Every structure is written in C-alpha cells, then in structure tokens.
Amino acid sequence: MSAIDQLFEQLRSEGRKALMPFVTAGDPDLEFTSEVLQEIVARGASLCEVGIPYSDPIADGPVIQASYTRALDKRVKLARILEMLTETTPALRAPVVTMVSYAIVYRYGVQKYCDDACKAGIAGLIVPDLPVEESQGLAGLCRERDLSLIQLVAPTTPRDRTLQICETSSGFVYYVSITGITGERTELPDDIVEKVTWLRSQTKLPICIGFGIAKPEHVKLLAPVADGLIVGSAIVRRIAEADRRPRDEVLREVGDYVATLLAAL
Amino acid sequence: MSNRPPQPATTVVPDARGRFGPFGGRYVPETLVGALDQLAAEYAKAKEDDGFQAELAGLFRDFVGRPSPLYHAKRLSEQAGGAQIYFKREDVNHTGAHKINNTLGQCLLAMRMGKRRVIAETGAGQHGVATATACAHFGLPCVVYMGEEDIRRQKPNVFSMKLLGAEVRPVTSGARTLRDAINEAMRDWMASVDNTHYVLGSVVGPHPFPQIVRDFQSVIGKETIEQSLARLDRLPDVVVACVGGGSNAAGMFYPFIEHAEVKLVGVEAGGRSDSPGDHASPLTFGQPGVLHGSYSYVMQDEDGQTCDVHSMSAGLDYPGVGPEHSYWKETGRVTYESCTDTTAMQAFDACTAAEGIMPALESSHAVAKAMEIARSRKPEEVIVVCLSGRGDKDAMEIARLKGIDFG
Numbered sequence: 082m083s084a085i086d087q088l089f090e091q092l093r094s095e096g097r098k099a100l101m102p103f104v105t106a107g108d109p110d111l112e113f114t115s116e117v118l119q120e121i122v123a124r125g126a127s128l129c130e131v132g133i134p135y136s137d138p139i140a141d142g143p144v145i146q147a148s149y150t151r152a153l154d155k156r157v158k159l160a161r162i163l164e165m166l167t168e169t170t171p172a173l174r175a176p177v178v179t180m181v182s183y184a185i186v187y188r189y190g191v192q193k194y195c196d197d198a199c200k201a202g203i204a205g206l207i208v209p210d211l212p213v214e215e216s217q218g219l220a221g222l223c224r225e226r227d228l229s230l231i232q233l234v235a236p237t238t239p240r241d242r243t244l245q246i247c248e249t250s251s252g253f254v255y256y257v258s259i260t261g262i263t264g265e266r267t268e269l270p271d272d273i274v275e276k277v278t279w280l281r282s283q284t285k286l287p288i289c290i291g292f293g294i295a296k297p298e299h300v301k302l303l304a305p306v307a308d309g310l311i312v313g314s315a316i317v318r319r320i321a322e323a324d325r326r327p328r329d330e331v332l333r334e335v336g337d338y339v340a341t342l343l344a345a346l
Numbered sequence: 347m348s349n350r351p352p353q354p355a356t357t358v359v360p361d362a363r364g365r366f367g368p369f370g371g372r373y374v375p376e377t378l379v380g381a382l383d384q385l386a387a388e389y390a391k392a393k394e395d396d397g398f399q400a401e402l403a404g405l406f407r408d409f410v411g412r413p414s415p416l417y418h419a420k421r422l423s424e425q426a427g428g429a430q431i432y433f434k435r436e437d438v439n440h441t442g443a444h445k446i447n448n449t450l451g452q453c454l455l456a457m458r459m460g461k462r463r464v465i466a467e468t469g470a471g472q473h474g475v476a477t478a479t480a481c482a483h484f485g486l487p488c489v490v491y492m493g494e495e496d497i498r499r500q501k502p503n504v505f506s507m508k509l510l511g512a513e514v515r516p517v518t519s520g521a522r523t524l525r526d527a528i529n530e531a532m533r534d535w536m537a538s539v540d541n542t543h544y545v546l547g548s549v550v551g552p553h554p555f556p557q558i559v560r561d562f563q564s565v566i567g568k569e570t571i572e573q574s575l576a577r578l579d580r581l582p583d584v585v586v587a588c589v590g591g592g593s594n595a596a597g598m599f600y601p602f603i604e605h606a607e608v609k610l611v612g613v614e615a616g617g618r619s620d621s622p623g624d625h626a627s628p629l630t631f632g633q634p635g636v637l638h639g640s641y642s643y644v645m646q647d648e649d650g651q652t653c654d655v656h657s658m659s660a661g662l663d664y665p666g667v668g669p670e671h672s673y674w675k676e677t678g679r680v681t682y683e684s685c686t687d688t689t690a691m692q693a694f695d696a697c698t699a700a701e702g703i704m705p706a707l708e709s710s711h712a713v714a715k716a717m718e719i720a721r722s723r724k725p726e727e728v729i730v731v732c733l734s735g736r737g738d739k740d741a742m743e744i745a746r747l748k749g750i751d752f753g
C-alpha cells in the first residue's frame with residue numbers, strides 16, 4: 082500500500098475529501114517551493130503535487146508554462162529538486178506526487194527516477210504524456226516500489242478505454258475536467274458531474290478532479306462526487322508574485338487561498 | 347539498443363503501436379489519444395479505398411502539377427566535377443515545395459472524419475502555405491501557428507497565408523521557432539480536438555503522423571524510381587535529401603529502402619558549428635529521447651530539457667527528427683551527415699548561378715552535400731537530390747545574411 086492508498090482509506094473512513102494544490106518546483110526558487118509546501122499542508126492540504134519544470138509542456142496553459150520557463154531560466158535541475166524534496170517531505174504530513182514529463186523521466190533513467198523518487202519521499206507519479214499503452218515499464222517499476230502511478234482519464238476518453246485506464250492506475254484516477262490545457266476557468270463543463278458519477282460507478286479507486294478548478298463554487302460542485310480536487314494555475318499564479326513582493330506576504334496569501342477552498346470542501 | 351547487431355531496415359514499419367524498431371510511439375496527453383486512434387483508423391480505411399486514392403492522385407496531377415520533373419543539373423555537375431547530379435524538382439510543385447503532397451492528403455482525411463477546422467504549425471512557412479492552400483481549395487477554416495522569429499525571416503510566406511484566408515498566430519514562447527509552434531498547435535488541439543484536425547507538417551509527432559506523412563510524401567521517391575528507370579534505365583547510385591523533421595527525406599527514401607544498392611544520405615543543418623546550440627543535427631550529435639509525442643533522436647540536456655538549436659534555414663531549425671529516421675540511422679540503411687550554414691549558402695549561390703534554379707535554403711543543404719559526394723564519384727554515376735523547395739521565400743533573409751540592403 083502506498084502512502085496515497087493509506088491517505089484515501091483514512092479520508093474515506095472519516096468522510097472527508099482531499100485538496101491537492103499544485104506547485105512548480107523552483108519558481109521562484111526551491112527554498113520558496115519548500116516553504117509553500119509546508120504552508121499549504123499546515124493549512125490543510127491532504128496531498129501536494131509538485132510540477133517538475135519542462136521545456137515543452139503540451140498539456141499546460143500560459144500560467145504553468147510561464148512558471149516552468151522562469152524556473153528553467155534559473156537553471157533548476159532535477160537533482161536539486163529531488164534534494165529539496167528529500168529535505169522537505171519527512172516533516173510534511175501529506176504525500177507528495179510529482180507531475181513529470183516522460184521526456185525527463187526517460188532521460189534521467191526510468192529506474193533511477195523511481196529509485197530516487199522513493200529516496201526523496203515521493204509517494205506517486207503523474208506522467209501526463211504517458212498514456213496507458215506506453216506505461217507498462219514504468220508501471221512495473223512503480224509497483225515494485227509502492228509508488229503510485231496515477232493515470233489520467235479525459236472527457237475525450239471512450240468508456241471502454243476508461244475502464245482499461247482504471248485497471249492500470251494506482252493511488253487514484255485523475256479525471257481531467259475539461260478538453261483542453263491547464264488554466265483557471267470560470268465555467269466547468271455542464272456534464273462533468275454526470276461523467277464523474279459514471280466513472281465512480283466503474284472503479285473503487287479514489288477519483289481526483291483537476292484542470293480549470295479555481296473557485297470555491299467549483300469545489301462545492303465537485304466535492305460531492307470526487308475524493309479530491311486538484312488546483313494548479315490559481316496557486317501558481319499567486320506564487321508568481323513572490324518575484325516582486327515580500328515572500329511572507331505571498332506565502333500567507335497562498336495559504337489563505339487554500340483555506341478558502343478548503344472551507345468550501 | 348546500440349549494442350545489439352542492427353537488423354536490416356524493413357518497410358513494414360511502423361507496427362500497430364507506431365514503432366519503427368524502438369522508435370516512435372505515442373507520448374501525448376490522454377486527451378489526444380482518442381483523436382489519434384480515430385486518425386489511424388480513418389487512414390487505414392482510406393489507404394485501401396480506391397476512391398480516396400484516385401481523388402488524391404487527381405489533385406496531385408491537376409492541382410499540384412505532378413509528376414514533378416527529374417532534371418539533369420549538367421552545369422552544376424560539371425562544376426562539382428564527378429558524378430552526374432539530378433534534381434527531383436519538388437520546387438516546381440504548386441506552392442513551391444513538397445509540403446503540399448501531405449497537406450492535401452491530410453485535409454482529405456480531415457473531411458472524411460467530419461472535422462471542419464484545420465490547424466497547423468509552420469517553420470519556413472512552406473507547410474503553412476501548403477495547409478492554407480489546401481484549406482482554401484476545400485473551403486476549410488485554417489489557423490497556422492508560427493514562431494515570431496520565423497515570421498520575421500519568412501515574411502513572404504506569412505503574407506501568402508493571409509491572402510489564402512488563413513489566420514497566422516504568432517508564437518512568442520521559447521526560441522520562437524518551429525518547436526514552439528508545434529507546442530502551440532498541440533495546445534490548440536488539446537481544446538479543439540472534437541472538431542479540429544491538426545495537419546502536422548513533417549514525419550514527427552505521435553503515431554500515426556510519422557506514417558501518414560511519410561506515405562503521402564512517398565510519391566517523391568516512387569516517381570524518382572519510375573523516372574530513373576525510364577530515363578537512365580537504372581536506379582541512381584546515391585540519393586540525397588535535407589532533414590528538418592524529415593518529411594521530404596522520408597518521402598524520397600522510403601521507396602528506395604529495399605533497393606539496398608542505392609546509397610541514401612540525409613543532410614541535417616550544421617548551423618554555425620558543432621557546438622551545442624549552434625546546429626540542428628540531432629541524428630549527428632543528439633541521443634534518443636522523447637519530444638513532441640515521439641521517441642527519437644533529439645537535442646536535450648542531461649535533464650531531458652529540449653535544447654535550443656540553430657540553423658539559418660527555418661525549416662531545418664528543429665531539435666528533433668522523425669522516428670523513422672532514427673530507425674534508419676540505427677539500422678545503418680541511411681547515412682546522416684550535417685552541412686553548415688556557410689556551405690549551404692555557397693551551394694545556393696552555385697546552383698542559382700549554374701542552373702538558374704534558386705533552391706530553398708533547406709534544400710541548399712542537400713545540394714551542398716550532393717556536390718561534395720559527386721566529387722568523389724565517377725562521371726557515369728548518378729546522384730539524385732530532392733530539391734524540396736524553391737528559394738523565393740528566402741530572398742529577403744539571404745539579403746540580410748549577406749548584408750545586402752535592397753531597399
């Protein structure tokens with residue numbers, strides 16, 4: 082059982098839902114990333130998603146792209162990100178999941194990435210450009226190590242394929258709320274509750290919904306059908322302020338924002 | 347991979363999962379998988395459909411002006427001093443490059459799938475113009491993503507695309523070249539995939555694009571074989587093509603793969619020097635990795651971040667390459683070399699002066715390599731160069747590179 086399996090077992094037994102904020106590693110620097118992780122967990126986040134900056138992120142909108150570009154411009158390296166996580170995770174009371182392109186995992190060495198992720202206290206991986214057909218090798222390595230390999234289901238995924246994805250996913254299933262790239266939305270698709278309800282009837286795995294979620298109304302709408310909600314661009318946009326404003330102020334604002342969402346959960 | 351003895355290359359690639367040996371595949375967000383499956387299925391049907399093939403052949407003949415000529419570049423051959431150089435004249439196609447072969451085919455597929463909006467990326471602007479042209483012909487709305495740096499160096503093509511009714515969206519991320527334009531087109535497609543077809547312009551990207559683009563471009567190699575047999579009563583000794591993403595080269599080489607006696611040479615952009623960042627030669631200096639949905643040779647740093655690359659020619663200024671080229675490199679069937687900006691520019695000048703044919707800067711890389719190979723070969727030997735496009739689009743950029751102010 083991975084740390085993520087344990088978390089959702091506990092949350093379910095308590096009838097609670099998870100909030101999973103996304104932060105870009107190294108924006109504006111790794112020290113601040115570590116502080117943000119501690120702050121959002123202190124404010125009640127149940128899981129943290131750490132984005133490993135990538136030069137060519139195809140699923141990401143302008144806000145996350147720009148954060149990746151800023152981090153890479155400052156030459157943040159994977160080895161340093163893993164060091165930061167090694168130092169940060171032991172004291173965090175929430176599992177950490179890395180969102181990482183397969184381009185990076187492959188180049189680093191698939192097995193080495195899994196080994197070093199475990200050493201850094203990482204509980205799971207989301208590899209957004211690795212569809213199930215390509216994920217066998219990585220899935221095997223993750224299983225041997227109790228790392229969760231979280232697979233995504235999109236609104237464009239046919240039903241039979243959705244079932245196949247649920248079979249190979251571990252930790253939870255990531256339901257992508259919109260056909261499109263990451264970024265805050267004012268409206269979510271009309272049929273989203275219906276789609277997630279169907280998904281729920283097909284799998285015992287926890288379901289977390291992400292992409293576009295930014296407002297307490299979104300949280301209210303989706304919390305009843307999901308096990309967790311993932312919030313990315315809205316957090317990253319606030320963290321981006323740390324380049325030009327006092328950091329403690331930015332940290333507090335990020336924390337306050339997380340608290341606002343949690344209040345709606 | 348490289349320590350097992352290479353198997354000879356076959357033409358029965360890719361497999362059902364889009365693999366050319368170990369290369370290719372499909373590394374894309376789940377959101378796009380359905381559309382790629384649909385495209386693969388539709389293409390499999392179209393391939394066996396005589397009506398589809400006849401419609402495409404009719405367009406090739408009457409709209410593109412195919413077959414394109416096989417031309418004996420006699421004075422250039424004399425200057426090089428050695429083998430006879432022939433040009434496969436893709437530059438005389440409608441819109442001035444090989445790109446139209448692919449865009450017509452893909453737009454037909456888009457319509458078969460009921461997709462009424464088309465998007466594309468472009469580097470040199472040739473693929474953008476060819477897509478805009480096909481869309482004008484079929485009455486499809488068209489959006490072309492183009493890096494700001496490429497908009498600057500390929501202005502005439504930007505204007506043509508607009509005249510043809512396409513919307514050109516400038517891309518300001520990264521190095522503002524082809525790679526960034528592909529990223530933006532993919533992002534558009536992530537949101538529009540239900541009603542939009544992405545006409546990818548080279549043999550790159552996730553399965554089934556590398557196969558589909560190769561097949562549509564294979565008309566180049568097939569015609570070259572027919573024309574060589576009819577004119578020379580034999581196949582060429584050497585065939586040379588430039589490699590950006592690799593579509594003109596793949597279309598030229600693929601029909602020759604099983605003719606083992608024909609030497610195939612792909613020419614990458616050598617840029618300013620062999621140093622990282624100064625060239626765009628992933629097959630020569632890179633290593634296998636993942637970019638734009640496919641596993642192939644690529645220029646990356648040790649973290650898997652894509653490196654900036656350079657070529658004076660926008661169409662070759664790309665850090666990756668189609669997976670089938672990686673397969674041909676690994677199997678040893680095709681030799682890949684690189685050619686610098688300076689050498690390509692000399693070939694442009696030589697070809698323009700000796701033949702009255704202005705090659706595209708991309709194609710000039712292949713002309714340069716052909717002249718070099720010709721020197722070491724006998725006069726009765728034959729080298730065919732894929733002259734992938736015409737140089738008109740480059741006139742202003744060439745003036746800038748040469749420091750000429752023509753007002």
Ligand SMILES: Cc1ncc(COP(=O)(O)O)c(C=O)c1O
Nearest residue numbers: 472590591592593594661734735
């Ligand atoms: C004339 C010409 N040749 C070659 C290329 C390179 O593309 P590919 O390698 O796909 O043929 C381009 C791309 O824009 C082009 O315009």
